[in-house]
Amino acid sequence: MTAGTDPRVPPVAAGDAGGAEGSPAGAAGALDVSVKQVRREQLHQLVRSKPFLVGALILLWWIVCAIFGTSFAPYSATAANIVSTQLAPSAAHWFGTNDVGEDVLSRVIVGARDILEIAPLATLFGTVVGTTIGLAQGYLRGAFDMIVGRIVDAALSLPTVIVAFLFVVAVGPSTFTLIMVIGFVFSLIIARTVRTAVLGERDLDYIAAARLRGESVLHVMFVEILPNVLGPIIVEFTVRLGYAIFTIATLSFLGFGVQLPTPDWGADIAVNSNYLAAGYWWETLFPALAIASLVIAINLIGDSIEAVLVQ
């Protein structure tokens, strides 16, 4: 619950132009809340909520790292140094160094780049495709819905990572493949959410009115229905974004993501976890914390947006 505002408003409805001719021109026929005002109020509410601010701050930090990381990281992220391997955190190397002497802090900073490129693109791709499928399923129903529905069920019966893993193995890892594969798997999940939302809309009378105007199927789906199911889609996008980061990190960890020596959190954890038993904890812990903080940040943002939209 967001604190501060009470959503309950007394049951007072606006009046109406009763005597059409006699109504004074200045009378308030409409409720005095404009669209912009509602948006502004929602934004205010969002900015006031602490979880959102914390999440946004963390996300902003990682975005800055992704874009400008190379210029402010203390060392080059790929500068191996045989002399200074496996150094514990110190004043010179805040997060220590890894097995080939690379600075862990620099690798964590620069490592934000790939994940922050792939995850949003994959999620966006998945959302667009998923929304289209879901709209078509929900509005057309019938055989199309049945067939696509079964395919979705089949694909979703396997864990996302396994499906993605199989694809990447078959096609070979690259940024493009990762975006496509993760986007595809997510699109099925998103389609299901959108379909449910569309089912709540399709029997409303404005759809019948559109059909009586002779609107095309595409118009009904994208112009009439889509704006009304945008809320759940936005929420789904933020949730999927968090999962995408996780999935990418997992694939990297398994060696099918971004390839070394390019700095990458998942891959770094995979390589350095070998040394955990030897007590070199910093090489694994910091990239892991980076992943965790990014996922948490995005979930905080997503939850806050949902809370505001649901009102």
Next chain:
Amino acid sequence: MTLATSFDQTAVVEQPPTTLEVNHLDVAYRVRGNDRLALRDVSFSIGRQESFGLVGESGCGKSTTALAITQYLPRNGRLSGGSVIVNGQDPAKMDKASLRRFRARTISMVYQEPGRALNPSIRVGRQVAEVYEIAGTKRHEALARAEELLRMVQIADPGRVLHSYPHQLSGGMLQRVMIAMALASEPSLLILDEPTTALDATVEAEVLDLVSSLRQRFQTSVLFISHNLAVIAKMCDRVGVMYAGELVEQGPAREVFNNPRHPYTVGLLRCVPRGGQRKDHGRLDTIPGFLPGPGEVQVGCIFARRCALADQRCLEETPPMYEVAPGRTARCHYHERAPQLPRATPEDVQLRRPGSAEQPVIRLRAVSKTFHVRGEHVRAVVGVDLDLKAGETLGLVGESGSGKTTLARVLLGLSVPDAGSVIELEGSPLAPECTKRDRKQLQAMQIVFQNPDSALNRRHSVRHIITRALNKLAGLSGQACEQRLLEIVRSVRMEERHLPLRPYQLSGGLKQRVAIARAFAGAPRVLVCDEPTSALDVSVQAAILNLLADLQSRERVTYVFISHDLGVVRYLSDSIAVLYLGRVMQYGSAETVFSGPHHPYTESLLSAVPSLDGTPRERIRLTGEIPSAARSPSGCVFHTRCPRRLANGLCESSEPALVEVEPGHMMRCHIPIAELRSMQASDAARQPKIS
């Protein structure tokens, strides 16, 4: 009564003469840090066994009053002044435990939607028995009592109902259950908040009769809240008229409705089409302007800005409750002049009557629609033949489930009729599906839906909604479209400033105007109006009905008008088709259908409608509920409920045909028309004639 013997009656040994006293009650809601006064200085009392009605339009504070009495105001609401005394006790001063006891024993409430007042996942029996268990009765005994209770509210098969879940029962049945539960504790005060608004007229009549008889039996005082003036007139001894959080008039129900003394009451009564008023008799009067927001009017009369009698004094000086007659009060400085309130809408109107010789715009022949639901064949519309002439209004009348809406959807091509159905538009056959109809045909037929919230896309602006209809249906674009947009918006009496707004920013009446504007965008030949005013307040309804009548006379549009409100149907219709289980039972001009002789079904529908002057009238009881269309009765489909069923078994065995009994008057009944006429005449002679 043995029902409530276990209830502790000792607490109410010494009963004060009034059950409820509301004294100068103020209620404020806190919205965004500001207190907004939702009720201002409301005072009334309800005596022992008296029934008091609160009437008014939405947002006037009726329900807030009820919530304040039961101490159920939402968290942001509070009593900011005055007091409520029930049985000599002030619930606001009670601690939690005694408030619980108070709600359990002294006061009961029945809500508008029985389906939402019961828990959907618990059997009805369990929920009814719970009322007794709270009072300390043993579980199995409580269940036995529950059965007894249901029998008392005239539920024929209480055993079955007790074992049902709420969704398996009809609305009328559920409302009986709710009433039974409310009366189980033999409360001193029973609050009924719009108890019949969600029900059909026939069911409503039954429920109201039930409440009347139980009230006498239980000697309960009743607070009856409704927006329906006629229902209040029928049910209540005294009535209070509310407006914008104030009680503006109070007195004996009959006197208030026959001789109102506050301009708002006068205006409200004039908005209702009654006594056989028709569109060619003149426009309905309306109430100009808008309901003020809470706290908007600080000084002066709350109604002054909408009142034609108001002068400077009304704006500056808040009127007190004047005693206008013994037991009657009105909050108006000029209460003696109130009945002479000038009309807000001129009455004179010249409406063209529809021509009769022309070729029909729409011809329906043998139109049927069968839904296939889980292996059952639900025959929603069966063999309907109808002709619609240019510029006429065909009223479709019947209970819910009679096939009115399905017939309209089939006509529009939103539902595909059974094979063999013929729908012709100006002589040429129409494709059964609207997607297969060409632009001209689509343009010719449009609809205004019941619920504008559902009918208007909430993400589109008024401009977008109407412009799109102009693009697609009228084929207009650019400058011409813009010009026509403004014309149309003005013709539904809206203004340019409404164009950028979204539907949720508009009041119900304005939303319905947008829907009407959209429907008229392509200059249709036929417009289906599916309960277009039933979601609206009375004063808004009057404005919409006037608008529809004006537009029809100007554009010569044919209306198919569906409504459960017979007064409204009569006002607008030229001819009427009465539907029952998908069949036309009677068809004729509005005058013939209303003046009789009626089909027995029409007769029962008409007698179920409460009349505003409150004259008690003998009802032709329509017992039971409309049978399922999946298993229509044999013979005449109405025989299971028909009050005039023939004794010779003919009605059970063979279905009568729809035959022309008089020129232009069709009926589906085995009883010859002459016999029906004499039966109904002799019945009418036995009761006072209603004007």
